Amino acid sequence: MANTEAIGSRLLQPWHLPGALALSAEAGWNQIAPDWLLMIEHGHAIGIEAGDDGALVASGLALPFGERLAWISMVLVTASHRRRGLASKLVSDCLAWLEQRGSVAVLDATAAGAEVYRPLGFETVRRITRWQHTGIAMSAAAQQPALQPQDIDWLAPLDRVVFGAERAFVLADLLRRPKAVALGLPSRDGFALSREGRVATQIGPVAAPQPEAAIALFDAMLARIHGPVFIDAYDDQATFATHLEKLGFRRQRGFERMVRGRIESFGDMARSFAAAGPELG
Known part of the structure; x- marks a missing residue:
C-alpha cells in the first residue's frame, strides 16, 4: 500500500x-x-x-x-x-x-478521538461515561413488564422524542434478539433495552420520566442479566451515576457526543439516562 x-x-x-x-x-x-x-x-x-x-x-x-x-x-x-x-x-x-x-453528522468520541474530530468542525454537546461491572446479583424491588417485538409501536415514538431522531429499526432489532433483556414502565413512558456483546452485556438505551424510574428499570434489568455489564450513562444525570457507583460499577472510559453541523435540539436530555452505545447512539 x-x-x-x-x-x-x-x-x-x-x-x-x-x-x-x-x-x-x-x-x-x-x-x-x-x-x-x-x-x-x-x-x-x-x-x-x-x-x-x-x-x-x-x-x-x-x-x-x-x-x-x-x-x-x-x-x-x-x-x-x-x-x-x-x-x-x-x-x-x-x-x-x-x-x-x-444529514448532520454525530458521533461519540473518546477524549483522544475528540481532538481529531474537533478540527473537522465537530462540537461537543454531551458527555458520557462507560461504567462496567464484572457481574452483580440484584433482586429488583418491583417487577417491570418484559417488552415484546410488538411494543415497538409505542417504543419508537417515545424514543424519537427522547433521543431526538428516528431509529425504530435499531430498537426493533434489539427487541428481536434471542438473548435480549428489554423492560418497560407500566405507564409506557420509559424503557430499557440491552444486547449481548463480545465482552459484556450492554444496557442501553435507558429512557424514563425521572431518575427514580430510570433506576428502577436499571435494577430490574440487572436482576435478569448475568455476567459482565457495560452501560454508557450520560454524565449530566448525576443521580443515576451516583446509583451506579453505589452498586460498585467503575468508570472505564469517557465519550464526548459531538455534532458537525447545525442542529436545533438533541432530544429530551432530561429523560435520557443511557445511550445504546457509541455505534448506535
Whole structure:
C-alpha cells in the first residue's frame, strides 16, 4: 500500500462480516455479528481491503437515523496498516456521503478521538461515561413488564422524542434478539433495552420520566442479566451515576457526543439516562 491516494474504499456486504468482526475484536470492542449486520444493512458501511487475499484492514460507517442526522462509528484500522491516513480517508468518505444527503453528522468520541474530530468542525454537546461491572446479583424491588417485538409501536415514538431522531429499526432489532433483556414502565413512558456483546452485556438505551424510574428499570434489568455489564450513562444525570457507583460499577472510559453541523435540539436530555452505545447512539 503505497499511499492514501491510491487506496479505494468499498461498500461492505454481509460476506465482509468475518473481517469486520476481526477488526473490532482486535480493538477490544464489544460488537458481535448481529451488531455489524445491523449496521451494514442500514448504514453506509465502507472498508479498505489489502493484500493478495483482500483482507479487510480498515472500516468506517455512517448510520442514518431518518433524514435529519446520521451516526459515524466503527472507524477501525488493523495495527499493521495504521499511520497511513486510512482512518482519515474513511471518515472523509462518510462525511462526503452525509453532505450529499444533507444529514448532520454525530458521533461519540473518546477524549483522544475528540481532538481529531474537533478540527473537522465537530462540537461537543454531551458527555458520557462507560461504567462496567464484572457481574452483580440484584433482586429488583418491583417487577417491570418484559417488552415484546410488538411494543415497538409505542417504543419508537417515545424514543424519537427522547433521543431526538428516528431509529425504530435499531430498537426493533434489539427487541428481536434471542438473548435480549428489554423492560418497560407500566405507564409506557420509559424503557430499557440491552444486547449481548463480545465482552459484556450492554444496557442501553435507558429512557424514563425521572431518575427514580430510570433506576428502577436499571435494577430490574440487572436482576435478569448475568455476567459482565457495560452501560454508557450520560454524565449530566448525576443521580443515576451516583446509583451506579453505589452498586460498585467503575468508570472505564469517557465519550464526548459531538455534532458537525447545525442542529436545533438533541432530544429530551432530561429523560435520557443511557445511550445504546457509541455505534448506535
